[in-house]
Amino acid sequence: MLGMALLTTPAVVHADPVDQSKGRFEDKFRQLEGEAWPTPTDYRNAAGEPGYRYWQQKVDYRIRATLDEAGRSLTGSETVTYANNSPDTLRYLWLALDHNNYKRDSIAELTRTTAGKELSVGGVRRAKRMQTWEGGFNDLRVTDANGAPLPFTVVDSLLRIDLPQPLKSGESLSFSVSWTLPIPETRVVGGRSGYECFTKPGEDGNCLFLGAQWFPRLAVYSDYEGWHNKAFVGAGEFTLEFGDYDVELTVPADHIISATGELRNPEAVLTSVQQQRLAQARTASAPVYIVTPQEAAAAEGGKPSGTRTWHFTAGNVRDFAFASSRKFIWDAQGVKNADPAHPVVMAMSFYPKEARPLWDAYSTKSIAHTLKVYGDFAFPYPYPTAQSVNGPVGGMEYPMITFNGPRPIKDKKTGELTYTERAKYGLIGVVIHEVGHIWFPMAVNSDERQWTWMDEGLNSFIQFEAQKTWDKDFPRGRGEPREIREYMLSENQVPIMTNSESIMQFGNNAYGKPATALVILRETILGRETFDFAFKEYSRRWAFKRPTPYDFFRTMEEASGTDLDWFWRGWFYSTDHVDLELADIKKARINTRDPEIEKPWDKLQDDQKPDSLTSVRNTEPTVVETDPATRDFYDATDEFTPTVKAKKKYADAMKDADPELKEALAVKDSFYNFTFRNKGGLVMPVILKLDFTDGTSETVRIPAEIWRMNPAEAIWQYVTPKTLKQAEIDPLWETADTDVANNAFPRRIDPVTLSITDDEEASNRMKDMEMVVTPDGVKTQPQAKKAEEKK
Structure with missing residues (x-):
């Protein structure tokens, strides 16, 4: 294990500008500033907040698109207005074509790997489908504001537009793009969007369409990286620029659409009754059906004819997604919100009948709960709508809209839809998680492709807190320290600060471990009040801006008033694990120097030592016992008898003794010396629970700085008049300690159950x-x- 190697190997295994090559000492508390963190600039200052020259680009979209239900495709056009707020002159622009990862010659498709020994049914279906179907953007055309063609080059999942004139700082540019896009069948080829059709025997034959990454979008140009033109190969998600959207979607006339933003033409797409329900839902105390199950069922069995165009607008968002189907049931409820710009947020859910009775019971209520908890942790919800859509995507987030997968199952006996406890909590959890993403990273706009943990980890942390306030018995999940212990010992572990495409266990590394780290930081290291202040400050500073990990680290330290470099280094930059051992306890007392006290004490200790085996076995009377003549003065006294000389010497010494010395010699408390060992390498606070013989207990929280002189072993002292019976470190399993068997002293005998087999x-x-x-x-x-x- 790496942690053990650090304790025994003299060589230093890290790049460090401070020479530590002599001896075995490794400074776990050395500063990350100047070693691993970039130098502060006018754009991002040393306190972790945007500098006085901070900038970011702005991109506005006017999009018109049509869904071809039968052809399973989209046809679209967009007019883009790009504002260059950077101090740089741009000679070209990069756009993201993330659906190009479905092209057969894409980096994503050509680098897909397999275990080699097994192939699932799904794997076979995907392989066969990709022989006959190919995704990606087709029929691309780029023109300037006057309709003249602009030259462009496609590089895998990116498109470069070469500008006829350089775009100077402070200038804006408008251009147009048109395209066609085959829609993937999600349950066959995978992905974050696509369609699902209900064509099995007994099903209605209709489809759900989820649209994401469906239009060419401007890539990011930032102060810390320039153009973000790393290809999309599957894991790293989508960092984008903020802007305003005006979108018209033309779909079959009987479809219902959920989309980013606000519906601007309800009178053209909803019945008068549905419009009334939508207005009623705004002040309702429980979710209200906008489209009832009966209306959705009628649409499923009808004969579609013609099209309708739904018009949506959204301000200050970084993306736009939608869902469309005639199967959708739609319910909604207004939720009070602390943001004065949006005092009521419309929490809405869209789902087919196959999602009942689970979705109508829990989806919209889960959205409402999320709005409250995340609003308390970060800032009030910044948009007018928050939506949850059921479809073939297990969980994915976009501004104001999320795709969530859990559904009920059919009872084998009755054939009716019912749900398990696992499905119930699964739906609540995924809705909390995906709606929570509207804060991180849809508003606090971190770079998901480079640092996945900045959105997934932070979001999983607040999700954990939200689940605990939904139900105190909510199943333990990511964020619970005891749940990450196995992964902390894994050899397939990489540091959290690893690029998303190089992570081997995505869920544990990007979700679970950073969420756990933040739970520990809040509950164990900083305390709730201090942590919450700092985390809210980070959220406030970087709302609608683009933070890096270093901005997060610096803000948390600056706002909490706590040096946390040791914590970031251990949890985010290393693969060390937590394994603290309570190796030994020694009980000490003050030597009073008084022979009439010390000699009896010495005798008591000597009497407690066992006799030798020979003495125990010699049962016959000794000579001294049988012959009184052999006894003399030395048989009546021994080394433990206070002599007259010793008592006089003590009395004389005490006459002129310093008062402070006399006071110290009179202390009767016990001095307990605890030996702690760090066997995992990751330094952490030591939470020590002390149980005394009088029935009382005390828990002492020793800061992590106890390891600063020696990260492998520390001896700590505790003074008390009480008698210690038992001691244990991390009694509530709050530090992700991987081996709790060595936490108690004396060691416990743990009970186990043995199964009998024939x-x-x-x-x-x-x-x-x-x-x-x-x-x-x-x-x-x-x-x-x-x-x-x-x-």
Whole structure:
């Protein structure tokens, strides 16, 4: 393990401008400033907030698109207005064509890997579909404001427009793009959008369409990277520029649309009754059906004819997504909001009948809960609508709209739809998570493609808090320290500060570990009040701006008044794990120097030592016991008898003794010395619970700085008049300690339950397993696996 190596290997394993090559000491508390963090600038200052010269680009879109339901495709055109707020002159612009990852010659498609030994049914279906279907943007055409063609070049999932005239700082440019786009069948080829059709026997044959990354979007140009032109290859999500959107979507006349922004023409697409329901929902105390189950069922069985155009606008957003289907049931409820610009937020859910009765019970109410909790942690919800749409995407977020997957299942006996406890909590959790993303990163606009944890980790942290305030018995998930312990020991672990495309365990690394780190930072290290102030300050500073990790780290330190470099280094820059051991406790007392106290004490300690084995076995009377003549003065006294000389010497010494010395010698408290060992390498506070013989307990929270002189071992002292019975570190499992068996002293005997198997079952099991010796001890593994390894 890396953590153990750090304790035993003299070589320093990190780049450090301070020479620490002599000896084995490693400074876990050295500063990250100047070593791993970029130098502050006028754009991003040393306090972690936007500098006085901070800038970002602005991009506005006017989009017109048509859904071809039968052809499973979109046709669209857009007029883009690009404002160059940077201090630089731009000679070309980069646009993102993320759906190009579905092209057969894309980096994403050509670099797909496989385990080689197995192929799932889904894998077979995808492979066959990609032989006959190809996604990506087609029929691309780019023109200037006068309609003249502009030259462009497509590079994998990016498009470069070469400008006829350089775009200077402070100038704006308008141009147009048109395209066609095949829509992927999500459950076959995967992805964050697409369509799903209900064509199995007994189903109605209709489809759901989810539109995301469906139009060419301007890539980011930033102060810290310039053009963000890393290709989309699957994992790293979408960092974009803020702007205003005006979007018209033409769809079959019986479709219902959910989309980013506000609906501007309800009178053209909704019945008068549906419009009345929408107005009623704004002040309702519970969700109200805008489109009822009965109306959706009628649309499913009808004969579609003609089209309708839905008009949406959205201000200061970084993306636009939509969902369209005749199957949609729609419910909504107004939620009071602290943002004066949006005092009421319309929480809305769109779902097919296959999602009932789960969705109508929990989706919109989960949105409302999310608005409150995230508003308290960060800032009030900044938009007029918050929507949850059921479809083939398990969970994905866009401004004001989210795609969420959980559905009920059919009861095998009755055929009716019902839901399990797992599905219930799964839906609540995913709605909280995806709607929470509207804060991070849809408003606090971090770079998802470079630092996934900045949106997924921060969001999972607040999701954990929101789930705990939904139901105190909400199943433990990402954020609970005890749940991350196994991953902290994994050899397939990379530091949190790793690019999204290079993470081996995405869920644990980008979601679970950073969420856990922030829970520990809030509950154990800073305390709730201090943490909450700092986190809210970060959220406020970087709302509608583009933070980097260093801005987050610096803000949290500056606003909390706490040096946290050791914490970021251990949790975010290393793969060390937490394993603190309470190795030993020594009980000490003050030597009073008084022979009439010290000699009896010494005798008591000597009497507690066991006799030798020979003495125990010699049962016959000794000579001294049987012959009184052999006894003399020395048999009546021993080394533990206070002598007259010793008592006089003590009395004389105390006559002229310093008063402070006399006071110190009179202390009768016990001095307990605790030996703590850091076996995992990651320094953490030591939470020490003390149980005393009088039945009382006390918990002492020792800051992580206890490890600053020696990150491997520390001896700590505690003084008390009480008698200690038992001690334990991390009693509530709050630090993600990977081995709690070494936390108590004296060691506990832990209870386990043994399962009884019959002899035949045990024999068969042993035939399938063999014993192998590993560096961690003896383990078993299947013979088949061993044979394969030998090949």
